[in-house]
Amino acid sequence: MRQMMKGNEAIAEAAMRAGCRFFFGYPITPQTELMEYLARRLPEVGGTFLQAESEVAAINMVYGAAGAGGRVMTSSSGPGICLKQEGISFLASAELPCLIVNVMRGGPGLGTIQPSQGDYFQATRGGGNGDYYLPVLSPSSVQEMADLAYKAFELAERYRTPVMLLTDGVMGQMMEPLDFPDSPPVPGEKSWITDGCKNRSRRLVKTLYLDPADLEAHNRHLQEKFEQLRASETMSETYAADGAELLIVAFGICARVARTAVDNLRAEGFPVGLFRPISLWPFPAASLQNAAEGVKSLLAVELNAGQMVEDVRMALPGRKVDFYGRMGGVVISATEIEAEARKVFAGGVS
Amino acid sequence: MYHQVLIAGFGGQGVLSCGQILALAGMIENRNVTWMPSYGPEQRGGTARCVVTLADRPIGSPLAERLSAALIFNQPSLAKFLPQLGDGTLLILNSCIVQATPACHQHALYQVPADTIARNAGFARSGNMVMLGAYVGASGIVSVESVHEAIGKYLPPAKAHLADANRRALDAGLHYARELKAA
Numbered sequence: 001m002r003q004m005m006k007g008n009e010a011i012a013e014a015a016m017r018a019g020c021r022f023f024f025g026y027p028i029t030p031q032t033e034l035m036e037y038l039a040r041r042l043p044e045v046g047g048t049f050l051q052a053e054s055e056v057a058a059i060n061m062v063y064g065a066a067g068a069g070g071r072v073m074t075s076s077s078g079p080g081i082c083l084k085q086e087g088i089s090f091l092a093s094a095e096l097p098c099l100i101v102n103v104m105r106g107g108p109g110l111g112t113i114q115p116s117q118g119d120y121f122q123a124t125r126g127g128g129n130g131d132y133y134l135p136v137l138s139p140s141s142v143q144e145m146a147d148l149a150y151k152a153f154e155l156a157e158r159y160r161t162p163v164m165l166l167t168d169g170v171m172g173q174m175m176e177p178l179d180f181p182d183s184p185p186v187p188g189e190k191s192w193i194t195d196g197c198k199n200r201s202r203r204l205v206k207t208l209y210l211d212p213a214d215l216e217a218h219n220r221h222l223q224e225k226f227e228q229l230r231a232s233e234t235m236s237e238t239y240a241a242d243g244a245e246l247l248i249v250a251f252g253i254c255a256r257v258a259r260t261a262v263d264n265l266r267a268e269g270f271p272v273g274l275f276r277p278i279s280l281w282p283f284p285a286a287s288l289q290n291a292a293e294g295v296k297s298l299l300a301v302e303l304n305a306g307q308m309v310e311d312v313r314m315a316l317p318g319r320k321v322d323f324y325g326r327m328g329g330v331v332i333s334a335t336e337i338e339a340e341a342r343k344v345f346a347g348g349v350s
Numbered sequence: 351m352y353h354q355v356l357i358a359g360f361g362g363q364g365v366l367s368c369g370q371i372l373a374l375a376g377m378i379e380n381r382n383v384t385w386m387p388s389y390g391p392e393q394r395g396g397t398a399r400c401v402v403t404l405a406d407r408p409i410g411s412p413l414a415e416r417l418s419a420a421l422i423f424n425q426p427s428l429a430k431f432l433p434q435l436g437d438g439t440l441l442i443l444n445s446c447i448v449q450a451t452p453a454c455h456q457h458a459l460y461q462v463p464a465d466t467i468a469r470n471a472g473f474a475r476s477g478n479m480v481m482l483g484a485y486v487g488a489s490g491i492v493s494v495e496s497v498h499e500a501i502g503k504y505l506p507p508a509k510a511h512l513a514d515a516n517r518r519a520l521d522a523g524l525h526y527a528r529e530l531k532a533a
Binding site: 002004169170177256257259261263334 | 370373374377383384385386387389390391407408409410411412413415
C-alpha cells in the first residue's frame, strides 16, 4: 500500500521490516524522527530501542548486539557520527554487520542543523583509525531511503561489514509516497557469533592483534573484501545522459535539484545530462567513465567545498571537471546549477 | 503539470498539516508529490512553512524553485515571500490577520477570511482547511473528493471524529473562492 512518509521514518520502518530488532542511539537534529519512530514501533515487534547515555555508548551497544548475532542499527548526524568513529573502526575490524545512518547537517563542529553533504570524506574514507572502508549508500528519494535500508542489511551480512546510509536534512525531513519492498533480506549465515559456547568450541570477536604478522594477515583479509566490494557492489544511475555534452555529477539531494536543472536546461536546448552515484563507496568509477564518454564537459555539484569531485577526478584522469558547491546548511537551487551550466556552455565546452 | 505551492504562517495554525493533506490528495490521484517543511529550532508561535510539489513527471527538487501558488497565513510570511513570487502567482491570504499590500495585486489574489469562515462552519481551529479549500477552489489542482479522503487518511484514529468538521471547513473555503472567482 502506497503511503506518505518522511525520509527519516521511511528508513526506520524499512529497517524494521528488514528484520532489524535492535536500535541504539542518541538524539540529534535532523535525524530525530528516525529514533522517535523506532522508539514507538520496535517494542511492538518485540525489539529493543535504547536511548543511550552518549553516542560512544550507543555504537558500542551496536557492537555487542551485532557480535551476538542481532540485526542492529544506529543513526545520528555529523557531530554524533564523529563520536561513533572509534566504534565504527572496531566494527569494521571485527567484521560486524550493522546499519549506520548519517543524516548530514552543516559542519564543521556543531555547525548547524540545516542540510549539508560535508561528511562525504569522513564516510567514504573510513572515518576512524586504521585501513578500512565501509559501503556507503546515498538515497535520492524517500522510496530509496527504504530500498537502500534493505540493501544495506543485505550487504552488511553478506560481506560482514558495517554499512552506512549517508543522507541529509532535506531527504530526512521531506515526505513522499512510497511502497515498502516485499522480501526482507535473507539473514546471512552467522557461524561466527558469540552467543554462548556450550557444546561447541570458543569463538572470539575482537580487534586486537598484538603480533604484527597476525594483524597484517587480518588486514590482507579485509583488503580482499574491499576489493570484492569494489568489483561487484557499485550502484549508479544516469538521467538524460544520451547526447549530453555536459554531464552533471551529483548525489543525494543535489542529484534531485540537478534533475530539475537538467529538465529546465534541456527545455532551453542545452544538451545536459546527470550522473548519480548511489554507492559513494565503492565509487562507481567504471560506470562514470562510460557515461562520460563523448561528453565534452563535467560539472560536480555538492553541498560542500568539493569532496565527491575528487573521486570524479580520480575516475577520469586528465579530464577537466568543474565544481560548484554551497556550504553551511545552504541548499543549492536549480537556478544556481542552471547558471553554472550556462557558464560552461558560454566558455565553449572544453 | 508541475505545480509548486508555498504554505506559510505561524506554528500552530496548521500550516504543515495543510500541506500534508494536500500532498496526500495528490498521492490519492496518483500524482508525484513531495512535501518539504522548513525545520529549525522553532515552536508554537514561531514561523512554520512547507512547500508542496505536485507533478505528472518525477519531481526533481522538492524545494521552492518556481512557485505557482502561495497560501499566506500571517503578515510576516507575506512580507518575507511576496518578493519571491513571479507575477500572476495564485496568492491566497488569510484576510482575518493578513493585510494585502499594493504589490499583492500583481498576483491572482484571493482574500479569504479563513478564521471567520472556520468559526461559522462550526470548527474554529480549521482555518487551515478553509485556506486549503480556497486553494482547491481557485486552482482545481486536485478534486475536493480527494481532499476529503486525504483528511480521513491524515487524522489518527483518536482524532477521526474531527474529519467531518474539517471537511465542512474545506467546503466552505472552496465555495468562498469559487464565488470570488466568479465575481
